[in-house]
Amino acid sequence: IARPIRRLALATERVRGGRGRQTEIPALAERGDEVGELAAALRDMTEALWQRMDAIERFAADVAHEIKNPLTSLSSAVQTAARIENSEQQRRLMTIIQEDVQRLDRLISDIADASRLDTELSHDEAEAVDLSPMLAALAEVHRATAEEPGPELRLELPQGVALVVNGVEVRLVQVFRNLLANALSFSPPDGTVALRAALDGGWIEIEIDDDGPGLPDGKEKAIFERFYSERPEGEKFGTHSGLGLSISKQIIEAHGGPLIAANRRHAGGGEAGARFTARLPALRFRNSRD
Numbered sequence: 518i519a520r521p522i523r524r525l526a527l528a529t530e531r532v533r534g535g536r537g538r539q540t541e542i543p544a545l546a547e548r549g550d551e552v553g554e555l556a557a558a559l560r561d562m563t564e565a566l567w568q569r570m571d572a573i574e575r576f577a578a579d580v581a582h583e584i585k586n587p588l589t590s591l592s593s594a595v596q597t598a599a600r601i602e603n604s605e606q607q608r609r610l611m612t613i614i615q616e617d618v619q620r621l622d623r624l625i626s627d628i629a630d631a632s633r634l635d636t637e638l639s640h641d642e643a644e645a646v647d648l649s650p651m652l653a654a655l656a657e658v659h660r661a662t663a664e665e666p667g668p669e670l671r672l673e674l675p676q677g678v679a680l681v682v683n684g685v686e687v688r689l690v691q692v693f694r695n696l697l698a699n700a701l702s703f704s705p706p707d708g709t710v711a712l713r714a715a716l717d718g719g720w721i722e723i724e725i726d727d728d729g730p731g732l733p734d735g736k737e738k739a740i741f742e743r744f745y746s747e748r749p750e751g752e753k754f755g756t757h758s759g760l761g762l763s764i765s766k767q768i769i770e771a772h773g774g775p776l777i778a779a780n781r782r783h784a785g786g787g788e789a790g791a792r793f794t795a796r797l798p799a800l801r802f803r804n805s806r807d
Contacts, residue, residue: 518552521543521548521556522552525559529542532563541560542560542563544560576631579743582744584621584625587621587624590613591617594610594613597610627760628760631743631764634767634768637688638771643685644684646684646685647681648721648723648797649674649680651686651690652712652723655690655694656672659697659701667701668701668704668705668707668710669710670709670710670712671710673713674714675714678716680716681799682721683798684772684797685772689768689772691764692769693712693725695762695764695765696765699761699762699793700725700726700727703729703730703790704728705729708727709728710725710727711724717796719798719799720774721796721798721799722794723794723795724792724793725793725794726790726791726792727790728789728790729791730790731791732778732791737779740778741762741763741766743759743763744763745759745762769795769796772797775795777793778791779791780792
């Protein structure tokens with residue numbers, strides 16, 4: 518008993534003090550006892566830590582790349598503004614500088630939100646959240662603040678059934694607000710965005726359909742990657758950081774379900790727009806008359 522435990526202790530010490538993955542935890546699963554189970558648990562834990570470190574490194578590299586773009590544009594505009602005397606050109610350059618500063622501010626805010634997300638989700642107290650009034654409130658806010666002309670938002674909720682999940686309400690609001698804003702931005706002014714929710718076995722399924730051009734072929738999963746941006750034609754560059762869908766997917770998965778993107782099709786086979794579907798485990802089923 519003592520000898521293999523000592524081997525495990527020495528291996529973990531080498532992992533802690535090492536700079537690479539050359540050191541591995543000994544595989545003792547063939548023992549078939551508690552020591553073998555301990556070795557397997559330590560190997561799994563070490564691999565999970567390496568995966569987390571890889572994710573942090575990729576995130577840091579992505580952040581550096583994304584921040585460098587507006588900084589380069591900002592630096593170029595500042596240097597050019599210092600050399601020219603034409604007031605109209607200076608005004609255009611100041612507009613570029615202001616937009617780059619706003620883009621940086623938005624980007625840094627979204628990066629900060631994304632980096633805190635895991636910690637905040639683990640600390641936030643989950644509670645029973647009824648999705649019906651939440652979605653109805655989001656639809657009402659849109660109707661009260663929407664500018665004309667713009668797409669219509671149609672809400673479809675089951676009658677007499679409460680859609681209850683165990684979750685963090687503020688984070689779920691963040692997800693559906695982002696998905697709605699995304700759908701509305703892609704839909705034409707005379708289009709319709711449909712927001713519907715329903716019970717499906719032990720799951721609650723929330724769908725958001727738009728009348729936009731649909732998703733690029735083969736990009737149904739790529740759109741959830743950090744900093745991926747596929748925006749409507751004519752939208753000002755840099756308006757979105759490319760983190761919204763990534764954060765939304767992370768939140769839904771933390772609540773125990775998937776977030777899926779797909780294209781809708783007309784009866785004749787042509788693309789009818791995009792559909793985002795979030796599935797969340799139902800906390801309980803109850804009739805609203807109970």
